[in-house]
Amino acid sequence: MATAADKRDAAAREQAAQYLGMHFASASAWRDPERPVFVRGEGCYLWDDKGDRYLDGLSGLFCVNIGHGRADLAAAASAQAERLAFATNWSAAHPPSSEAAALIASLAPGDLDVVFFVNSGSEANESAIKFARQYHQSQGEPKRIKVISREMAYHGTTLGALSATGIPRFREPFLPLLPWFRHVPNTYGWEQAGDVSAAELPCLRAIEEAIIEEGPETVALLIAEPVQNVGGVLVPPEDYWRELRRICDRYGVLLASDDIICGFGRLGHWFGFERVGAEPDIVTFAKGVTSAYAPLGGMIVRRPLVDGLLDSPVATFTHGATFGGHPVSTAVAVANITALREERIPEHVLELEAYFRAGLDELALRHRSVKEVRGAGFLYGLELAPDRDTAREFTPSEKVEVCGRILLDAMSRAGLFTRADDRGPAMLMLAPPLVADRTVLDDLFTMVDSALVELDGWVAKSHGV
Numbered sequence: 483m484a485t486a487a488d489k490r491d492a493a494a495r496e497q498a499a500q501y502l503g504m505h506f507a508s509a510s511a512w513r514d515p516e517r518p519v520f521v522r523g524e525g526c527y528l529w530d531d532k533g534d535r536y537l538d539g540l541s542g543l544f545c546v547n548i549g550h551g552r553a554d555l556a557a558a559a560s561a562q563a564e565r566l567a568f569a570t571n572w573s574a575a576h577p578p579s580s581e582a583a584a585l586i587a588s589l590a591p592g593d594l595d596v597v598f599f600v601n602s603g604s605e606a607n608e609s610a611i612k613f614a615r616q617y618h619q620s621q622g623e624p625k626r627i628k629v630i631s632r633e634m635a636y637h638g639t640t641l642g643a644l645s646a647t648g649i650p651r652f653r654e655p656f657l658p659l660l661p662w663f664r665h666v667p668n669t670y671g672w673e674q675a676g677d678v679s680a681a682e683l684p685c686l687r688a689i690e691e692a693i694i695e696e697g698p699e700t701v702a703l704l705i706a707e708p709v710q711n712v713g714g715v716l717v718p719p720e721d722y723w724r725e726l727r728r729i730c731d732r733y734g735v736l737l738a739s740d741d742i743i744c745g746f747g748r749l750g751h752w753f754g755f756e757r758v759g760a761e762p763d764i765v766t767f768a769k770g771v772t773s774a775y776a777p778l779g780g781m782i783v784r785r786p787l788v789d790g791l792l793d794s795p796v797a798t799f800t801h802g803a804t805f806g807g808h809p810v811s812t813a814v815a816v817a818n819i820t821a822l823r824e825e826r827i828p829e830h831v832l833e834l835e836a837y838f839r840a841g842l843d844e845l846a847l848r849h850r851s852v853k854e855v856r857g858a859g860f861l862y863g864l865e866l867a868p869d870r871d872t873a874r875e876f877t878p879s880e881k882v883e884v885c886g887r888i889l890l891d892a893m894s895r896a897g898l899f900t901r902a903d904d905r906g907p908a909m910l911m912l913a914p915p916l917v918a919d920r921t922v923l924d925d926l927f928t929m930v931d932s933a934l935v936e937l938d939g940w941v942a943k944s945h946g947v
């Protein structure tokens with residue numbers, strides 16, 4: 483007998499086709515009746531409305547860190563909704579947001595211990611930008627309003643976060659964006675800096691030059707991801723973040739780590755910035771803080787900065803959101819972080835990192851379409867090209883075809899749900915839930931292998947390789 487849930491699942495495809503707006507979807511994807519409709523998740527796997535099983539190779543959107551189907555997280559949400567569904571953090575507090583803030587502060591090093599909650603990664607970055615400006619105002623430097631971020635970085639969709647975003651395709655429809663944002667080179671091509679010291683890296687020199695050109699007295703904030711996702715899964719070279727810190731200190735600029743993907747175990751540490759030796763003033767987070775069982779974002783700010791603002795004539799951080807620190811979301815964050823800690827998930831990621839990497843390196847050896855494997859922890863990308871032994875790259879239209887059709891279809895046949903990203907170099911993204919064990923990773927390798935066989939076949943046909 484069909485249950486109420488079965489009936490709802492069966493109706494979803496038609497209802498979506500009629501009524502549901504699709505995010506970042508081309509007209510064909512928006513109207514595609516064959517779009518994926520997922521109805522259930524367990525561990526690292528998802529089931530669609532046709533009963534087919536998929537390995538969740540992207541942890542949703544880099545967010546289901548603890549894996550799907552956790553009854554303890556669901557129970558935490560339910561218990562909190564019953565006890566107190568809503569109270570604000572507008573000059574008031576409640577137990578779950580207080581506990582979540584204390585827990586997150588206890589995980590963050592040094593004086594990074596004031597936690598300000600919002601609802602998403604975009605809002606978290608928006609908060610960091612606004613805090614930096616008001617902090618500088620409070621210190622008698624109201625001209626410091628500019629924000630520096632890196633080319634191809636994704637920092638969100640709200641207009642401040644989008645202005646920091648460096649992806650031309652996302653920016654262009656909304657130009658002109660806010661004028662006081664400046665984009666600087668990322669670390670693409672400099673993962674191995676060889677003999678070049680961090681201080682001499684051209685991508686770092688360009689940042690210092692940009693600050694000087696803008697006028698250091700006008701620059702408020704520099705924001706970057708520990709490992710930059712879009713643009714090629716860019717692991718910074720040795721000492722890169724230490725040099726960023728030195729540059730920021732030299733010119734009085736605040737330094738923010740966008741930990742929205744990299745945080746909560748993704749790189750094998752509580753925070754991605756720890757992995758790369760960074761010492762940020764502000765850390766933004768979202769996604770993995772609740773393993774996506776409820777929406778939550780936020781920032782952690784160094785206490786002296788908060789005190790500096792509050793003790794000044796400015797005295798108020800003029801920013802907030804109705805649902806910031808929502809009791810249900812923050813109760814879920816506490817349950818999620820507790821589970822990540824008790825199950826030693828960051829340690830598990832570090833233990834399996836070499837196995838993950840070795841499996842991908844082996845795939846790269848077998849497939850000439852894999853130009854490079856990049857990443858850390860449980861965040862990897864395979865950079866793709868027609869043939870890594872030649873300098874040939876995919877043309878822009880081939881890249882769209884490879885990422886938008888060839889690989890998507892091949893992965894779907896293999897039972898793998900993940901992203902082939904054509905926003906920078908063509909990348910196959912692999913970021914499974916952090917609870918994936920060797921068996922799941924082996925399953926992932928088999929699926930990627932079969933998708934790459936199809937890609938190699940397509941390349942051979944269209945390039946005569």
Ligand SMILES: Cc1ncc(COP(=O)(O)O)c(C=O)c1O
Pocket residue numbers: 543601602603604605607636637638639707711740742743768769779
């Ligand atoms: C690095 C980074 N920053 C910010 C965001 C924006 O987060 P949200 O989609 O929750 O607004 C994302 C989302 O993917 C992200 O990957």
